[in-house]
Amino acid sequence: MKIASTDAPQLRHIVDVDGLLIGIEPATVSTTMLQALAGVGGDLFQLFGEREVALGRCQAIPLREDEILYFRSRKVTVTSKAGWHHRLAA
Numbered sequence: 001m002k003i004a005s006t007d008a009p010q011l012r013h014i015v016d017v018d019g020l021l022i023g024i025e026p027a028t029v030s031t032t033m034l035q036a037l038a039g040v041g042g043d044l045f046q047l048f049g050e051r052e053v054a055l056g057r058c059q060a061i062p063l064r065e066d067e068i069l070y071f072r073s074r075k076v077t078v079t080s081k082a083g084w085h086h087r088l089a090a
Helices: 031-038
Strands: 013-017 020-024 028-030 043-048 051-055 060-062 068-080 083-088
Touching: 013 031, 020 031, 028 031, 031 043, 031 068
Parallel strands: 013 068
Antiparallel strands: 013 020, 028 060, 043 051, 043 068, 068 083
8 A cells, every 4th residue: 555645735725616626725715726726717606505605806715724615616608699698517
């Protein structure tokens, strides 16, 4: 059995973006960085139970070691030549 090196950075915070768990070391992350790590674009929303709260671009989000924060992205897709349609990312 191979044991992981203790020299590896410790990821103290965990976030969930569209079902993807991401480990983050810093105590604060920006929405831009979160989108880049998750590989998503569009608007980003933080989930609090059944409620979604829209986050601003480049907004700083404080992280805590004792909780997982949940986020969802809204991707913009073209549904017809007539206009744009927003859908909740899976």
